[in-house]
Amino acid sequence: MHSALAYADIKTAADRIAGHVRPVTVAQADPGAEPYTLHFALELMQHTGSFKARGAQNFLLAHREEGTLPTAGVTIASGGNAGLACAWAALRQGVRATVFLPTTAPKVKVDKLVGYGADVRLVGTEYAEALAACEAFAADTGALASHAYDHPLIAAGAGTLLDEIHDRIPDLDTVVVAVGGGGLFAGVATAARHHGLRTVAVEPENCRALDAAIRAGHPVDVTVDSVAADSLGARRVSSTALAAAQQDGVRSVLVPDIEITRVRRALWDDRRLAVEHAAATALAALTAPDPQEPAGHGYRPAPGERVCVVLCGANTDPTDLTRTAETA
Incomplete structure (x- = not known):
């Protein structure tokens, strides 16, 4: 079990990855369209198409600093985005990457992994099965095992996003983030609490690992059945994320698949x-x-509330969006 994440970990990560990741672009949504002020953090423009690049760079750079990057390279199990970020960071650092994914991972993500030079292994139909295979590979080869979300270096790297958002919107009240395994949420919520901001953690109704953990008081396994499961389909949330959710200033909410799609x-x-x-x-x-x-x-913002929604990933097949637009 990892120790609780501290804001100092996020500051260290920010210094470490400076110059290695793209600073987030923040855009205000239609002024006056709502009784609250809405901004978007366009983290979908990050290297590899998601916030995961932050944690991956922090993880590998920290191990390089410590002299603990093995010749066998790094390995990770991922539904896609964390694997992409790990493979990209490994390529940047001249390190071999072996990535385990469930067979259900979108082809667009598999193709990008291959493009980053990763050794891609497809195992099982759920993230947990790919993770077991990854752990066995690490034990057999001595490769450094990374994790899609449940590691303090990964969560701290993700949390650097909130500091950048706060720099751009100093009077921000609330940040809204999607939750899968909880790495982004844990990092963002930890940094948000330091700045006195509210964090809204959002899960699909049928991928509710954080909600279930809050209700149980500890991480528990949940069923995974959502249109967003390829990125948010963790069977259980990290203990670090649960600890962050139990702090003041955090609200956990659910949304239906039909609204996610809309x-x-x-x-x-x-x-x-x-x-x-x-x-x-x-x-x-x-x-x-x-x-x-x-x-x-x-979540219903109060009148005058200043809200930033993190749009965290762009590794998707856009053909269904084009069809929708053409046939609407």
């Missing part, structure tokens, strides 16, 4: 942003139809 299409139709379902999940918290929804569903 928001993803709307981001394309209205803004020409082709995002993953996981990225649309965060924004869906603000748009899911509402007041009579059960407690824990959606």
